[in-house]
Amino acid sequence: MATFSKILVANRGEIAVRVCRTLRELGIATVAVYSEADRGSLHVAAADEAYLIGPGPAAESYLDQQRLLETAARAGAEAVHPGYGFLAENPRFARACGAAGLVWIGPPAEAIEVMGSKTAAREAMKAAGVPIVPGTTAAVDSVEDVLRLGAEIGWPIAIKAAAGGGGKGLRVVAGPDEAERAFESARREGEAYFSDPAVYIERYLEDPRHVEVQILADAHGNVIHLGERDCTIQRRHQKLVEETPSPAVDAELRERIGRLGVDAATAVGYRSAGTIEGLLDRDGNYFFLEMNTRIQVEHTVTELVTGLDLVREQVLIAAGEPLSLRQDDIRLTGHAIECRINAEDPSNGFLPSPGRIASYREPAGPGVRVDSGVTAGSEVVGLYDPLIAKVVVHGVDREHARRRMLRALGEYQIGGVTTLLGFHQALLEHACFVEAKTCHGVVESKELAERAEQLSHSQTTVAASPDGKLRERVARVELDGRLFEVTALIPEPPFAELARRRRERIAGGAHHGAAKDAVVTPMQGTVLAVEVAEGDEVRAGQVICVVEAMKMENEIAAHRDGVITDLSVAPGQAVTTGQVVCVVAQRET
Numbered sequence: 288m289a290t291f292s293k294i295l296v297a298n299r300g301e302i303a304v305r306v307c308r309t310l311r312e313l314g315i316a317t318v319a320v321y322s323e324a325d326r327g328s329l330h331v332a333a334a335d336e337a338y339l340i341g342p343g344p345a346a347e348s349y350l351d352q353q354r355l356l357e358t359a360a361r362a363g364a365e366a367v368h369p370g371y372g373f374l375a376e377n378p379r380f381a382r383a384c385g386a387a388g389l390v391w392i393g394p395p396a397e398a399i400e401v402m403g404s405k406t407a408a409r410e411a412m413k414a415a416g417v418p419i420v421p422g423t424t425a426a427v428d429s430v431e432d433v434l435r436l437g438a439e440i441g442w443p444i445a446i447k448a449a450a451g452g453g454g455k456g457l458r459v460v461a462g463p464d465e466a467e468r469a470f471e472s473a474r475r476e477g478e479a480y481f482s483d484p485a486v487y488i489e490r491y492l493e494d495p496r497h498v499e500v501q502i503l504a505d506a507h508g509n510v511i512h513l514g515e516r517d518c519t520i521q522r523r524h525q526k527l528v529e530e531t532p533s534p535a536v537d538a539e540l541r542e543r544i545g546r547l548g549v550d551a552a553t554a555v556g557y558r559s560a561g562t563i564e565g566l567l568d569r570d571g572n573y574f575f576l577e578m579n580t581r582i583q584v585e586h587t588v589t590e591l592v593t594g595l596d597l598v599r600e601q602v603l604i605a606a607g608e609p610l611s612l613r614q615d616d617i618r619l620t621g622h623a624i625e626c627r628i629n630a631e632d633p634s635n636g637f638l639p640s641p642g643r644i645a646s647y648r649e650p651a652g653p654g655v656r657v658d659s660g661v662t663a664g665s666e667v668v669g670l671y672d673p674l675i676a677k678v679v680v681h682g683v684d685r686e687h688a689r690r691r692m693l694r695a696l697g698e699y700q701i702g703g704v705t706t707l708l709g710f711h712q713a714l715l716e717h718a719c720f721v722e723a724k725t726c727h728g729v730v731e732s733k734e735l736a737e738r739a740e741q742l743s744h745s746q747t748t749v750a751a752s753p754d755g756k757l758r759e760r761v762a763r764v765e766l767d768g769r770l771f772e773v774t775a776l777i778p779e780p781p782f783a784e785l786a787r788r789r790r791e792r793i794a795g796g797a798h799h800g801a802a803k804d805a806v807v808t809p810m811q812g813t814v815l816a817v818e819v820a821e822g823d824e825v826r827a828g829q830v831i832c833v834v835e836a837m838k839m840e841n842e843i844a845a846h847r848d849g850v851i852t853d854l855s856v857a858p859g860q861a862v863t864t865g866q867v868v869c870v871v872a873q874r875e876t
């Protein structure tokens with residue numbers, strides 16, 4: 288199969304790394320692009336060549352279409368893979384690639400355009416016989432219309448931004464009293480995010496599941512579906528956990544919604560991998576919500592149950608190859624779950640938690656896949672998506688996959704930044720997840736955030752204690768031929784603190800001039816023993832005293848050869864961090 292010899296990956300982070308892996312397997316050379324904030328990032332190392340495309344802010348780098356096209360030309364790339372986010376669903380960029388003689392590894396610009404407008408998409412689906420949530424397919428431009436429609440389709444209703452998607456601008460309106468406020472605020476949000484205040488209306492469905500259908504369409508009119516994904520567990524319209532099959536979908540429903548997905552894709556002349564998002568209500572009614580015209584974050588769960596590589600399929604489709612599989616060839620095996628590992632703090636309203644990854648160890652073993660954009664030493668910058676990695680597991684059934692995920696999350700060690708690791712552990716052991724309920728409300732609950740915090744503390748390898756004075760470090764200790772794992776609490780940062788105190792002493796001149804000769808305690812504790820006396824000659828490393836802190840004994844040693852003077856501690860005495868124990872005076876020569 289002749290495909291491409293070189294492809295530019297117009298993205299960063301885990302998805303850029305993941306795309307490069309497939310391209311390597313296909314024997315295609317990879318071109319990475321990076322911003323000034325991403326010089327040291329993993330996706331740069333994952334590619335064969337890498338080019339700087341601008342400053343940190345995405346608007347000046349990853350969204351700079353001209354710069355990307357110039358870079359593709361400079362590198363001699365033949366095609367562009369956009370990943371997800373950034374320019375992946377920008378019809379202008381898809382067209383610009385074509386105009387520059389580059390193959391766009393994605394759907395036709397026209398399909399992106401239709402699906403980009405939620406009202407145009409609803410109109411197209413209605414025409415194609417794909418059920419949409421009852422409501423309008425045109426923009427609604429007055430409160431009077433909202434009131435009329437509410438009375439017609441029944442309260443509550445949902446107001447959504449026409450240019451939106453992913454719940455942006457979504458307002459739930461319980462009844463007529465709330466209509467005006469909700470209408471105005473949905474319009475403001477549409478204007479703020481998309482420079483388009485247009486909104487439309489849907490009936491509001493109570494406690495639905497988010498179920499989406501993966502489809503593949505080639506350039507020869509073949510369209511197939513790869514089953515569904517259940518993405519019901521979200522927070523503020525951000526998906527957190529995805530799984531397949533959906534616990535709410537049986538074989539018959541799968542076939543029905545799969546066919547709807549194929550119809551939807553066919554209706555807009557789709558080509559490439561794509562996803563039909565929908566809502567499943569309690570009665571098993573399925574309604575089209577929107578189509579995502581890109582590879583999605585959660586494509587991995589579908590890969591595990593189908594054995595396919597969706598990025599490989601995208602590349603082959605873009606090269607004009609016919610699909611190598613027919614619908615009947617698709618076998619869905621077992622159950623897969625993905626947890627998104629965001630650098631966010633669940634006990635602090637899921638605020639981004641940027642910083643340097645101080646320590647890092649990925650899970651592995653049977654049925655575990657990690658798609659990550661970071662490693663030890665990586666800097667998680669606040670400029671981009673907080674998603675740093677995805678843990679994806681495959682098991683024979685849902686409970687097997689759930690336990691496997693808990694095992695994998697337990698193995699995962701990410702030090703230095705707060706992540707959702709603890710949150711996912713708390714969620715996956717919660718009854719709502721075990722029982723495959725929608726978990727609406729549980730995700731946001733204080734109870735879960737507290738449990739998440741407990742769990743992340745017990746798993747952090749190197750972390751500052753709440754008072755900022757201690758570091759936790761897991762160490763292994765062998766006692767009588769048995770290994771114990773212990774958590775050592777180490778003063779933080781011991782030497783920085785000592786240096787500060789010494790500087791203060793020298794600068795203040797309050798103490799004798801022999802400050803550089805002083806031995807000080809690196810931690811707060813109790814003196815258990817004093818091994819020297821005034822006037823003793825000591826060698827560097829010789830123990831001066833033993834201080835007990837946190838039930839651990841710490842030997843305080845001489846830092847150089849000399850004579851003990853100014854000995855100021857005795858057994859039983861309490862000492863503070865940085866307190867002078869004695870002076871090791873240098874002998875006159």
Ligand code: MV4
Nearest residue numbers: 420445453454489490491492495496497519524
């Ligand atoms: C809805 C809805 C109820 N009724 N639309 C849209 C974007 C997606 N992120 C969530 N969206 C919803 N759209 C109507 N007409 C409820 C949601 C919704 C939701 C749906 C499934 C699973 C979890 C959800 C969490 C919040 C909102």
